[in-house]
Amino acid sequence: MRPEQLLVQEKAAYARVDPPCPYFGTCGGCTLQDLAYPDQLALKRDRIRRALAALGEAPPVELIGLEDPWRYRNKAEFTFGEWDGRLALGYHAARSFWRVVDLDDCLLLPEPVTRVLRDVRDAAVRTGLPPYHPRTHQGFFRYLLVRSSRATGRILVCLMTSPGSADGTAGNGAAVRAVVEGMAHDVVARHPAVESFYWGLTGRVADVAVPEQLILLEGAPHLEERLGPFRIKLHPLSFLQPTSVQADRLYTTVCGRLRPGADGVAWDLYCGLGLIAFYLASRVRKVYGIDGEPHHLELAALNASLNGVRNVEFRAGRVEALLLDRRFWLQEAKPDVVVVDPPRAGLHPRAIASILAARPAQIAYLSCNIQSLVRDLGALRTGFPRYRLAAVQAFDMFPQTNHLETFALLER
Numbered sequence: 001m002r003p004e005q006l007l008v009q010e011k012a013a014y015a016r017v018d019p020p021c022p023y024f025g026t027c028g029g030c031t032l033q034d035l036a037y038p039d040q041l042a043l044k045r046d047r048i049r050r051a052l053a054a055l056g057e058a059p060p061v062e063l064i065g066l067e068d069p070w071r072y073r074n075k076a077e078f079t080f081g082e083w084d085g086r087l088a089l090g091y092h093a094a095r096s097f098w099r100v101v102d103l104d105d106c107l108l109l110p111e112p113v114t115r116v117l118r119d120v121r122d123a124a125v126r127t128g129l130p131p132y133h134p135r136t137h138q139g140f141f142r143y144l145l146v147r148s149s150r151a152t153g154r155i156l157v158c159l160m161t162s163p164g165s166a167d168g169t170a171g172n173g174a175a176v177r178a179v180v181e182g183m184a185h186d187v188v189a190r191h192p193a194v195e196s197f198y199w200g201l202t203g204r205v206a207d208v209a210v211p212e213q214l215i216l217l218e219g220a221p222h223l224e225e226r227l228g229p230f231r232i233k234l235h236p237l238s239f240l241q242p243t244s245v246q247a248d249r250l251y252t253t254v255c256g257r258l259r260p261g262a263d264g265v266a267w268d269l270y271c272g273l274g275l276i277a278f279y280l281a282s283r284v285r286k287v288y289g290i291d292g293e294p295h296h297l298e299l300a301a302l303n304a305s306l307n308g309v310r311n312v313e314f315r316a317g318r319v320e321a322l323l324l325d326r327r328f329w330l331q332e333a334k335p336d337v338v339v340v341d342p343p344r345a346g347l348h349p350r351a352i353a354s355i356l357a358a359r360p361a362q363i364a365y366l367s368c369n370i371q372s373l374v375r376d377l378g379a380l381r382t383g384f385p386r387y388r389l390a391a392v393q394a395f396d397m398f399p400q401t402n403h404l405e406t407f408a409l410l411e412r
Contacts, residue, residue, distance in 0.1 A: 069399030274300030323354035346372030
């Protein structure tokens with residue numbers, strides 16, 4: 001059964017409501033706006049139960065919803081394209097890789113962010129430069145990334161384009177840079193809340209909003225946010241859970257269920273900004289954070305210093321590769337607890353083998369993909385030593401959509 005057919009079948013058990021967004025059904029961003037929010041939570045809770053059934057007996061699942069399921073996202077990635085023959089900026093259309101829905105608003109985003117969206121699109125139209133086309137790989141404007149800080153109300157903007165002569169030394173490259181600098185200046189002048197305006201350049205064929213080069217055109221290099229007791233500085237490419245309130249609840253819950261002991265050692269695998277490590281740091285002697293992206297760890301180290309966290313050590317490299325060094329976890333850093341928050345694909349088999357060999361007392365697994373979570377829990381529960389599934393708790397980070405974040409606790 002195709003995902004859209006399964007969704008129709010799942011929704012049949014619930015009464016429908018009128019979706020408030022005029023783009024619902026056309027835009028591919030939301031799929032559950034036609035259900036009341038309590039019914040969305042019930043549907044997601046049922047999905048988790050069905051998925052966990054593959055493991056046999058599982059503990060009860062609690063799903064924590066959001067008090068206000070609108071205007072909650074702290075980051076958005078928009079795509080440039082064409083809509084009715086004109087330049088468009090928005091999300092991909094439902095069930096379409098090629099079409100982009102031109103948006104004036106998104107009810108998942110703070111209103112100041114959508115005002116920036118409209119002004120960037122209008123500025124792009126005025127340049128006369130074309131949007132990038134993923135079929136022909138021709139065109140200039142590709143993506144717009146916008147972050148907003150719940151704590152300060154400030155906004156970070158990153159406009160991503162195809163590469164030109166980014167250094168602006170001669171000819172057309174200088175002209176293109178002047179155009180983008182003009183856009184940045186106009187947007188910052190019109191929106192005092194904009195803290196930073198970056199220009200990202202990418203020649204990648206893949207439809208991924210990750211630039212190969214970043215240039216700060218206006219403002220400060222970082223956006224400041226606050227999560228629980230921590231001040232954190234964010235970069236355009238930083239990973240942060242999309243709902244700051246729920247992220248604090250998730251990390252507080254995870255650390256509250258772990259019992260490493262004051263002299264214990266913890267691992268934070270796929271640590272990103274190091275936030276979980278910060279939450280753990282007050283409860284252990286040492287935390288080791290590992291991530292494959294050096295720029296994540298540079299910012300993690302900066303944020304550790306900003307918050308006076310001194311007992312966290314960050315190491316750059318692929319988790320499955322670094323954990324092959326058994327001297328690391330048998331002598332220097334044998335863990336009492338391990339937290340993993342991998343990409344959607346889940347854990348590499350070599351990472352699972354190394355975690356089992358390290359024999360932590362508890363493993364906390366955070367996942368945005370219930371299928372890969374269940375697969376990896378199966379491998380961790382049937383390996384040696386044997387672990388039992390002690391708790392499962394889910395957090396609705398993504399109201400109105402199919403997605404959620406799940407925390408599973410394994411103990412031996």
